[in-house]
Amino acid sequence: MSPLLVVDRLAVDYRANGRTVRALDGADLEVAAGETVGIVGESGSGKSTLGAAIGRLLPRTARVDGGVIRVAGESLFELAPADLRRVRRERLGFVFQDPIASLDPTMRVGRQLTLVLGRGTGSGDVAAHLDRVKLDARTARSYPHELSGGMAQRVAIAMAMAGEPELLVADEPTAALDSQVREEVLDVVFSLAATTGTGIIWLSHDLAAVARRCSRVAVMYGGRVVEQGPAAEVLGRPAHPYTAALAGSAPATAARGTRLEPVPGRPPMLTGPSDGCSFAPRCAFVIDRCAHERPPAVRVGDQDVLCHRAGEPATIGQGATT
Ligand SMILES: Nc1ncnc2c1ncn2[C@@H]1O[C@H](COP(=O)(O)OP(=O)(O)O)[C@@H](O)[C@H]1O
Ligand code: SF4
Ligand SMILES: [Mg+2]
Known part of the structure; x- marks a missing residue:
């Protein structure tokens, strides 16, 4: 069976004031029905752009410079407006x-x-949908500004989940909430999605939360998904040097005794397609061709990894040993 979502070599630029920012530089992602996928990466790595592109919700200044998105087999960028609305709905x-x-x-x-649920919706239906996100039926009478951040987010979740979508794209919905409310909202989303069979794409820089909740993890850097696979493997035995640095551990292939410094330097700000690996200026394992050859995806264990040296145990280990 084909996956529910396929993102294939997606490239997106923003153009404003005569400047171009390359937000996605050939991003690949696959999500199967009912899967929970955490997309992690530093601020500016392209998470929100990828999330928005999945609904063709990119702002006007964005331009798709190549690539394909398929939702249940339908190619999003080729859909007529009415079909796009149907896929979204x-x-x-x-x-x-x-x-x-x-x-x-x-x-x-x-x-x-009521508007989201459609004609014929009664107050009982509204109450049931509020109850699914653990809100009292009386919340129906409130205006948004009368709600706390956590309650407002639950309402937004109830609306997003009202049609029992096959895929929920959640772009850091708990980032502005305090830690206890954050856990409650996470519980609500993940248990509701499990009940309805909805898959989740959770965009976040909170690696710990993603590790606890998601079955798969995709790591973004410089507008590309540099590593994806089962959460336990990606975070426990990272194969890409950037994932390893993020997870605070050595790459799975590194020799024992390897110490990785927290990555010094800053993430790239691309203005066009990267010539090589955009992590090269910060990578402890960099070799000559990293700067001028784009790393293709290779399979290491259960992971898909974009690194010229993925799966090279001895060399990578030596590269980081001090
Ligand atoms: N509307 C926009 N106009 C111009 N540049 C943008 C816009 N949105 C995002 N960017 C740039 O695109 C890159 C990716 O941003 P974004 O997708 O928001 O990443 P993340 O969600 O991981 O922080 C960044 O360099 C960011 O500055
Ligand atoms: S391709 Fe080269 S620079 Fe990029 S992560 Fe791999 S070793 Fe490091
Ligand atoms: Mg973002």
């Missing part, structure tokens, strides 16, 4: 960092849910 749901921005400030919560 029937298959996709989105939640963003700022819930207030995704709610209508002039309308009571219950009315907004």
